[in-house]
Amino acid sequence: MKLLDFLRARPKNTADIARERLRIIVAQERATRGGPDYLPLLRGELLAVIRKYVNVDPDAVQVNVERDGQHEVLELSVALPEQKLAVSGER
Amino acid sequence: MTEIIVVTSGKGGVGKTTTSASLATGLAKRGHKVAVIDFDVGLRNLDLIMGCERRVVYDFVNVIHNEATLKQALIRDKRLDNLYVLAASQTRDKDALTQEGVGRVLDELAADGFDFVICDSPAGIEKGAHLAMYFADRAVVVVNPEVSSVRDSDRILGLLASKTRHAERGDGPMKQHLLLTRYNPVRVEAGEMMSVKDVEEILGIPVLGVIPESEQVLAASNSGVPVIHDASSIAGQAYGDAVARLDGEEIELRFIDAPRKGFFKRMFGT
Numbered sequence: 001m002k003l004l005d006f007l008r009a010r011p012k013n014t015a016d017i018a019r020e021r022l023r024i025i026v027a028q029e030r031a032t033r034g035g036p037d038y039l040p041l042l043r044g045e046l047l048a049v050i051r052k053y054v055n056v057d058p059d060a061v062q063v064n065v066e067r068d069g070q071h072e073v074l075e076l077s078v079a080l081p082e083q084k085l086a087v088s089g090e091r
Numbered sequence: 092m093t094e095i096i097v098v099t100s101g102k103g104g105v106g107k108t109t110t111s112a113s114l115a116t117g118l119a120k121r122g123h124k125v126a127v128i129d130f131d132v133g134l135r136n137l138d139l140i141m142g143c144e145r146r147v148v149y150d151f152v153n154v155i156h157n158e159a160t161l162k163q164a165l166i167r168d169k170r171l172d173n174l175y176v177l178a179a180s181q182t183r184d185k186d187a188l189t190q191e192g193v194g195r196v197l198d199e200l201a202a203d204g205f206d207f208v209i210c211d212s213p214a215g216i217e218k219g220a221h222l223a224m225y226f227a228d229r230a231v232v233v234v235n236p237e238v239s240s241v242r243d244s245d246r247i248l249g250l251l252a253s254k255t256r257h258a259e260r261g262d263g264p265m266k267q268h269l270l271l272t273r274y275n276p277v278r279v280e281a282g283e284m285m286s287v288k289d290v291e292e293i294l295g296i297p298v299l300g301v302i303p304e305s306e307q308v309l310a311a312s313n314s315g316v317p318v319i320h321d322a323s324s325i326a327g328q329a330y331g332d333a334v335a336r337l338d339g340e341e342i343e344l345r346f347i348d349a350p351r352k353g354f355f356k357r358m359f360g361t
């Protein structure tokens with residue numbers, strides 16, 4: 001088993017890492033695109049505040065401006081970490 | 092009807108000029124009357140890739156400023172007599188282009204019966220890039236399978252959707268095509284490079300073609316012959332396929348799989 005694992009060991013799949021990073025950043029940039037210039041900054045500051053209390057992922061905070069007829073609605077969503085991760089504090 | 096196609100990317104050096112030259116040449120080979128315009132004022136390149144640098148007398152900026160007629164400035168290709176190049180100015184800066192002037196040149200090309208006008212955009216998102224895309228009916232977004240190129244391309248997609256005549260007229264989304272260049276199937280298979288599918292999923296626009304990384308591209312630019320003329324090169328063949336798709340044909344992607352390796356190589360690497 002060990003030997004097989006060793007034989008199968010490959011360098012880290014950096015293409016997967018690239019894809020995941022892009023998925024997140026592109027979604028973020030699309031959400032703030034066309035909206036007010038302060039959105040990315042607002043997102044960053046909100047993230048910093050939330051992280052004082054909960055250890056969320058860097059992409060856990062999403063801000064979005066939705067146009068609804070006459071109104072513009074600023075949508076915020078914060079994904080909290082999975083329960084057991086938050087409690088044990090281990091990674 | 093004249094179709095204006097912008098070749099754009101955001102990031103520099105990804106293959107816009109190489110692509111503009113081959114798409115224009117390929118469309119002309121298929122019998123269309125084509126003009127290809129270099130919007131990279133101050134850093135002209137297209138004339139070299141098209142192999143007509145010694146025949147540039149007047150350029151795009153001269154026409155815009157009424158210092159020459161369009162007829163005087165259009166350079167007829169050596170090989171294809173339905174293909175014309177409009178070179179960028181080498182000496183002027185980007186402010187030499189005006190939206191009104193660019194619009195006038197494009198109208199005149201339409202009146203002259205051109206089927207396609209290919210606009211080779213400069214890198215970046217400044218004035219030159221903006222004017223190259225402004226009048227477009229379709230966009231070919233050139234992307235390398237690399238994080239910064241993909242992100243910049245997404246930025247460009249945002250501009251295409253908002254800062255173009257097409258968008259201002261409320262004509263709905265412009266037809267956008269993804270052209271992935273400098274693709275290396277061996278590295279994709281090894282997990283070192285994002286795949287066509289990865290990039291297509293992130294950007295969310297249909298694939299026009301995948302151009303493999305190929306030594307023939309440099310050979311072609313060395314000799315001033317667009318690589319699509321080189322039928323023995325895979326990059327040339329891949330551009331040929333992309334042109335056919337641009338022209339409405341449905342063809343399967345080629346050159347996206349790594350050559351099959353033997354058992355031992357697969358087990359023990361490289």
Ligand SMILES: Nc1ncnc2c1ncn2[C@@H]1O[C@H](COP(=O)(O)OP(=O)(O)OP(=O)(O)O)[C@@H](O)[C@H]1O
Pocket residue numbers: 100102103104105106107108109110131136212213214272273274302303304305306308309312326
């Ligand atoms: N498929 C390919 N295989 C190998 N090399 C390539 C390929 N496509 C482009 N290149 C090389 O990449 C370099 C940049 O190409 P090109 O000038 O077309 O890019 P560009 O996007 O127009 O650059 P710029 O942003 O400066 O205008 C050139 O040296 C070219 O030969």
Ligand SMILES: [Mg+2]
Pocket residue numbers: 107108109131136212213
């Ligand atoms: Mg170029």
